[in-house]
Amino acid sequence: xxxxxxxxxxxxxxxxxxxxxxxxxxxxxxxxxxxxxxxxxxxxxxxxxxxxxxxxxxxxxxxxxxxxxxxxxxxxxxxxxxxxxxxxxxxxxxxxxxxxxxxxxxxxxxxxxxxxxxxxxxxxxxxxxxxxxxxxxxxxxxxxxxxxxxxxxxxxxxxxxxxxxxxxxxxxxxxxxxxxxxxxxxxxxxxxxxxxxxxxxxxxxxxxxxxxxxxxxxxxxxxxx
Amino acid sequence: xxxxxxxxxxxxxxxxxxxxxxxxxxxxxxxxxxxxxxxxxxxxxxxxxxxxxxxxxxxxxxxxxxxxxxxxxxxxxxxxxxxxxxxxxxxxxxxxxxxxxxxxxxxxxxxxxxxxxxxxxxxxxxxxxxxxxxxxxxxxxxxxxxxxxxxxxxxxxxxxxxxxxxxxxxxxxxxxxxxxxxxxxxxxxxxxxxxxxxxxxxxxxxxxxxxxxxxxxxxxxxxxxxxxxxxxxxxxxxxxxxxxxxxxxxxxxxxxxxxxxxxxxxxxxxxxxxxxxxxxxxxxxxxxxxxxxxxxxxxxxxxxxxxxxxxxxxxxxxxxxxxxxxxxxxxxxxxxxxxxxxxxxxxxxxxxxxxxxxxxxxxxxxxxxxxxxxxxxxxxxxxxxxxxxxxxxxxxxxxxxxxxxxxx
Numbered sequence: 001x002x003x004x005x006x007x008x009x010x011x012x013x014x015x016x017x018x019x020x021x022x023x024x025x026x027x028x029x030x031x032x033x034x035x036x037x038x039x040x041x042x043x044x045x046x047x048x049x050x051x052x053x054x055x056x057x058x059x060x061x062x063x064x065x066x067x068x069x070x071x072x073x074x075x076x077x078x079x080x081x082x083x084x085x086x087x088x089x090x091x092x093x094x095x096x097x098x099x100x101x102x103x104x105x106x107x108x109x110x111x112x113x114x115x116x117x118x119x120x121x122x123x124x125x126x127x128x129x130x131x132x133x134x135x136x137x138x139x140x141x142x143x144x145x146x147x148x149x150x151x152x153x154x155x156x157x158x159x160x161x162x163x164x165x166x167x168x169x170x171x172x173x174x175x176x177x178x179x180x181x182x183x184x185x186x187x188x189x190x191x192x193x194x195x196x197x198x199x200x201x202x203x204x205x206x207x208x209x210x211x212x213x214x215x216x217x218x219x220x221x222x223x224x225x
Numbered sequence: 226x227x228x229x230x231x232x233x234x235x236x237x238x239x240x241x242x243x244x245x246x247x248x249x250x251x252x253x254x255x256x257x258x259x260x261x262x263x264x265x266x267x268x269x270x271x272x273x274x275x276x277x278x279x280x281x282x283x284x285x286x287x288x289x290x291x292x293x294x295x296x297x298x299x300x301x302x303x304x305x306x307x308x309x310x311x312x313x314x315x316x317x318x319x320x321x322x323x324x325x326x327x328x329x330x331x332x333x334x335x336x337x338x339x340x341x342x343x344x345x346x347x348x349x350x351x352x353x354x355x356x357x358x359x360x361x362x363x364x365x366x367x368x369x370x371x372x373x374x375x376x377x378x379x380x381x382x383x384x385x386x387x388x389x390x391x392x393x394x395x396x397x398x399x400x401x402x403x404x405x406x407x408x409x410x411x412x413x414x415x416x417x418x419x420x421x422x423x424x425x426x427x428x429x430x431x432x433x434x435x436x437x438x439x440x441x442x443x444x445x446x447x448x449x450x451x452x453x454x455x456x457x458x459x460x461x462x463x464x465x466x467x468x469x470x471x472x473x474x475x476x477x478x479x480x481x482x483x484x485x486x487x488x489x490x491x492x493x494x495x496x497x498x499x500x501x502x503x504x505x506x507x508x509x510x511x512x513x514x515x516x517x518x519x520x521x522x523x524x525x526x527x528x529x530x531x532x533x534x535x536x537x538x539x540x541x542x543x544x545x546x547x548x549x550x551x552x553x554x555x556x557x558x559x560x561x562x563x564x565x566x567x568x569x570x571x572x573x574x575x576x577x578x579x580x581x582x583x584x585x586x587x588x589x590x591x592x593x594x595x596x597x598x599x600x601x602x603x604x605x606x607x608x609x610x611x612x613x614x615x616x617x618x619x620x621x622x623x624x625x626x627x628x629x630x631x632x633x
Contacts, residue, residue: 050569058541058626080546086543097538101241113230158542177422 003072005198006032006055012162013050013221014070023048025061026221029182032166037192037199039209042218045193049170051218056091056168057084069165076200086114090159090197092169092188096151098143098158104130105139108157115162124127132194149180157188166198173208179218228334235555240526247558249524252608253519254571259510261572265567265592266579267503273590274495275511279486283332283456284319287486288449288466296455298482299474303346303430309451311350315469321456323430323446331426332398333386338384339434341425342399344433344446351449351506355427360393360408367407368429375404376413383607397398400437404428413441419615459487517564518609525617537629538620539566546622553618554611561610565603572602 013025024047030118032038042048053059054066057073058083066074066089076084085091090111098107108126117125130139133153152172159167169188173181185208192199202211209215217224227307239246266322288309290300306323309315325344330337347368349355367374377498383387395406410422440544443581453462463485470483529536536549576592608615 053627056541058630079547082540082543082545085541091541093538093630095543097534097540099535101237110539111228111542114539114545116227116550119230162543 001124003033005034005069006030006200007067008055008061009065011051011054011061013054013059013065014045014062023221025054027064028214028218028221028223030055030223031055031114032198032200034075034165034198035192035196036214037189037201037212038214038216039201039203039212040216040218041202041204041206041209042205042224046200046218048218052168052170052200055166055200056089057081061121078195083180085178086111087162087163090162090164090167092152092155092159092167092172094171094174096143096148096155098151098154100143103140103142104135104146104154104157107143108156108161112159113163125161126157129160130154132191133157147180148176149183150185152180153187156191157183158190158197159199162199166200167203168201171203171205172218173205182207183210228583230301231552235552235559238556244319245524249520249560249562250430250567252600253514253561255608256514256517256532256609257330257565257568257569257602258575259513259568260319260507260605261594261598262575262579263506263510264503264598264601265572265576265588265594267499267506268581268595269283269590269592270502271496274499275492278491278495281354282590283488284453284459285488286451286459286462286466288451288470288483289374289447289486291482291484295480295482297569300440300445301441302442302447303471304444305473306346306446306449308473309449309466309595311469315462315465317453317458317465319452320348321452322348322352322450322452322549323448324347325430325433325438325440325445325447326468329400329426329431329437331381332401333385334424336385338381340378340381342433342437343425344430345427346430349427349450352452354422356411357388357408358411360406362408363427363429368431370429370591371431372429373402373404374407374429375399375434376408376410378410378421378423378425379419380423381426381544399426399428400585402526422605423470433521435542436611441475442597451502453508460491463487483509487605510579510585514609516603517606518561518613519612520614521560522617524560525553525614526620528556529617529621532621533624533629533632536624537626537632540626541630549624550618550622553612553621557614557618558607561606561614569602 011028012023015024016021016120028051040048040051054061057068061074064074065072070083071079073084105126108129109122112125113121123156127139130136133156135150135153135157137192138146138150148155173184176184188199189211190195201208203209235252249359288301289536292298294381303323306321310321323346326340328340329342331340347363350362357376363374377392379389382392386392389409389412390407392409396403413421413423428437451462453459466485468479471481474482476482476562513515541551573594578592580592
């Protein structure tokens with residue numbers, strides 16, 4: 001086993017916007033140990049979303065090396081990245097991103113369906129994940145029958161089911177009121193404590209950042225010390 | 226992702242917008258229905274025509290003067306018919322019946338009707354089905370004696386007398402001349418494309434030649450009906466007739482100034498005509514199926530745009546390009562498959578309805594839905610669903626997950 005679950009070295013990302021080249025990341029190195037709770041902060045346009053996309057294997061760096069859980073993923077194809085995301089990354093989005101027509105259970109099962117797990121196992125694991133986020137009594141509800149906090153908990157359960165190396169939460173409390181936000185943070189912290197799941201939270205809220213072990217600040221495509 | 230859950234998901238997705246799904250399917254339903262119905266009507270027409278031709282008898286030949294391709298042909302005559310009937314020179318020929326045919330006007334007590342008059346000899350009943358509901362066929366004396374005797378077709382009898390029995394002994398005027406009714410033909414019914422015995426009257430050949438349908442050459446006839454001794458002997462009969470007529474018409478190197486038509490020729494011709502007819506109908510219907518397919522493509526493109534964010538999420542949690550491609554292909558294929566099944570039922574109902582309407586109009590048409598037609602329509606609609614589904618599905622599969630997640 002490697003020491004780091006996230007090991008990014010000299011990551012650069014350049015976008016071509018018409019004639020102009022935009023340097024979103026200008027050489028960022030990040031190491032995150034298993035079980036850490038880390039927040040990534042920075043103003044908009046700082047490159048934190050780009051960094052999050054690369055850490056989450058949604059995007060490839062222009063240059064630099066990136067290993068997730070000991071596996072070098074910087075130069076994989078789209079489909080290989082999809083497989084890495086499926087097994088290695090759990091996503092929690094600001095706007096929940098649940099399938100509107102599917103029940104909480106079906107939403108939580110979705111990553112396992114792409115992992116081609118069989119039906120009975122799938123249901124078992126999904127039920128356990130929903131229980132872990134305290135939604136055992138909302139299993140058959142659809143998103144429009146759930147509150148914002150409950151929807152975000154479904155999303156967390158969905159992020160959990162394939163036992164990913166990291167859970168990547170992008171402004172997880174951004175669309176929630178303070179009380180629901182606190183609850184969500186409590187759920188995430190509890191998962192980290194009970195399961196040792198590595199948590200990476202992208203936020204611009206200092207209060208959220210204060211709840212984490214370590215803050216990585218990004219400014220103008222570089223890590224600000 | 227396994228196929229079963231993809232299928233259920235696709236069904237749920239289609240069910241979530243029922244009106245749109247229904248309207249999209251309607252294009253395919255109408256297309257498939259039209260293809261099925263048109264092919265069925267084509268096949269039914271062909272069967273009706275083939276049945277009609279086969280009803281003539283498989284050993285029958287027609288001989289007529291070739292006015293079209295030959296200048297100054299020698300017209301065929303009664304004497305030609307007698308020569309053809311000679312068992313020594315034409316052993317394959319069972320009987321030869323010369324006829325003249327034309328249109329005349331019939332009157333009875335103020336009722337007027339038009340009819341096809343056929344001048345016949347006593348051999349006529351050997352080559353054509355002649356069934357009388359009353360009276361008797363002409364005897365030799367009537368034939369040779371230019372008797373003013375007439376046998377009425379059933380429709381003609383109805384037109385003139387409003388009945389078809391008890392007519393023997395009545396006198397009708399044929400082209401102004403009095404003829405005594407000696408018999409009535411049995412009603413055949415159905416469609417004979419204007420050539421039904423129901424609409425004919427029969428008179429002795431000599432009478433017709435002398436008084437009703439005078440021809441330029443003495444003894445000239447329009448057609449000689451020839452029956453071969455068996456259906457296998459048709460070809461040899463044709464050869465024998467050709468030899469006899471070429472000899473009688475003093476032809477040396479010239480081409481035949483007559484032509485011989487057998488049933489096979491008619492069948493060939495008929496199936497060519499109905500084949501073109503069927504292809505034409507099927508083609509028109511196929512265009513509507515194509516339009517239905519474009520409808521599917523349109524809706525699937527809208528659906529991909531609407532669900533961009535969902536696609537992004539699916540990709541984020543591990544869907545590969547293939548998974549997304551299959552998801553959308555299943556949806557478009559389901560649209561066309563369900564539409565195809567409903568369309569087959571609609572096509573079947575349509576062809577039954579058209580058969581009924583045709584029957585009500587005295588035209589016997591049994592639209593027949595063939596396995597080939599159903600297979601063709603099913604395969605075609607499945608292909609349409611796949612073909613027009615590929616472009617939208619591919620567009621969905623190629624979406625970048627970051628871009629897709631960013632859309633609202």
